[in-house]
Amino acid sequence: MSLRSLDENAAAAARSAVPGSGRQLVELNNVDKIYPNGTIAVRQVDLAVSEGEFISFVGPSGCGKSTIFNMIAGLTDHTRGRLSVLGTTPRDARTHNEIAFVFQEHTLLPWTNLLENVTLPLKLRGVPRKAREEEGRRALELVGLGDSVKSLPRQLSGGMKMRVSIARALVSRPKLLLMDEPFGALDEITRQTLQDELLNIWQNDKRMTVLFITHNVFEAVFLSTRVAVMTPRPGKITEIVDIPQPFPREETFRSDPQFGEYVRAVSDAMKFKPAAAGERE
């Protein structure tokens, strides 16, 4: 396929002509994760992520997507293999505040307002109040919530809570943004709006790399420069599909025949392993 002949960084390069993009950001070599209870969550995972990429992970639940993210974020240690993030260990990268995480649940603190929620990472780091609030307003502005800084989370819809959650991740200007099924609980229209907004934010920030978990193949294709397809038992990345469609991607891309091609390629990759067949959702 001609698509495959493209350099793996081509898509990233297509969106930003910044020299130096293409630096290796995350690298997994032969990584295994066995939980203390003996569950082999992932086995022999290889992955190289370059700066500025947007990589989606698709696969049935239980195939280890969250496990890979948690290892990259340093929330859990890997069992075997080599894992480096931003040229260092995940925990080290994390302590330098280079990694941000968006969970499927919005994980907002219900007792404080949006601004306090969004600026939490800065507060924990001891950033002074004034600088903190400036950054917080900027981040809320990015997700279109600039004028509800004083609202409490419970006054918001699911989509808006997710926006706040994203704003909180962006407030520390992370180099690497991990998103674990962020839009999974949202309705289709909200989901598409947030996809557009996320792409916008990512494109405007030339050096942010996004790793994104989803069950939704359409979502993965629309957003990503590459899609990593995973299969369970044990969890493994079986194929990485390039999506060399240039950015910005307009709504029309969703109805483009090319879009259908990519979706088919990813779906085929998911079906390939007989082991995965019974697990599909």
Place this chain on the structure above:
Amino acid sequence: MAKPMPQEALTPSVRRGLNAPSAGESGKSVAFDPFRERLQQILPPLAVFVLFVGGWELLVQLLRIPPYLVPKPSDIVKAASDNASNLLTSVSTTVMEAVVGFLASVVIGTLMAILLALSKTIEKSVYPYAIILQTIPIVAVAPIIVIWFGAGLNAIVIISFIISFFPILSNTLIGLHSTDRNMTNLFDLYNATKLQTMWRLRIPAALPYIVAGLKISCSMSVIGAIVGEYIAGIGGGKGGLGYAITVATNKLHTPYLFACGLSASLVGICFFLLINRLSRWLLSSWHESEMRH
């Protein structure tokens, strides 16, 4: 927002809440609820109360039961008003003891729970003993306290403290352990220290549990004070309700005995209502259990 930071609100506000003049506060809360709804809530229990008291009065009168066995409500009211100043002294003494015992248990109970929650090792080694101590009946412990601290205020406050301490400790501890896993992950991700996670996440998230503990403990502290007085009672005119009860029993002054018992339960109810108000004030903005609809 206008709501206080939960961490600041934890212990100081408990003190504030208890000392706050209750009349001013209740005026505020009536304004929240439509008057009619309030009336519909109050009317049924009020009707039962009137029927019960009326029936009691009538029945005792008809059956000619002597007041030292079963006093009529009117006898009780009379006994209370005849001894009003004594009763008031007893009530205020008991309230003072219970408040001090309760506050001590709030401060020490939450601090100890936080300490246990910070370290698994400490928790595992200390908490079992807290449970064992809790199972020893207070009437067995009280005489020992009296022997150690002398019959008087100290012993009574300590007994009140002991009996109201455990619900706060255990509830707070459960609350501190029930923080959402995703939330703790989030704090880990942002390199929060143990103390930051405790202060900014675990304690505020535990507030509903802590408040539930306070609700149990505040009534217990009154019981503790009365048991303490009962056993360690102070002679003279300054004794609390527990002491007044022993004296009234010895004199077979049953109507006054009833008046003392009712006063004790009234004190307990007032404590509970105060804590209830505090709970609403702390949680109404964000927690389901106290949200107004």
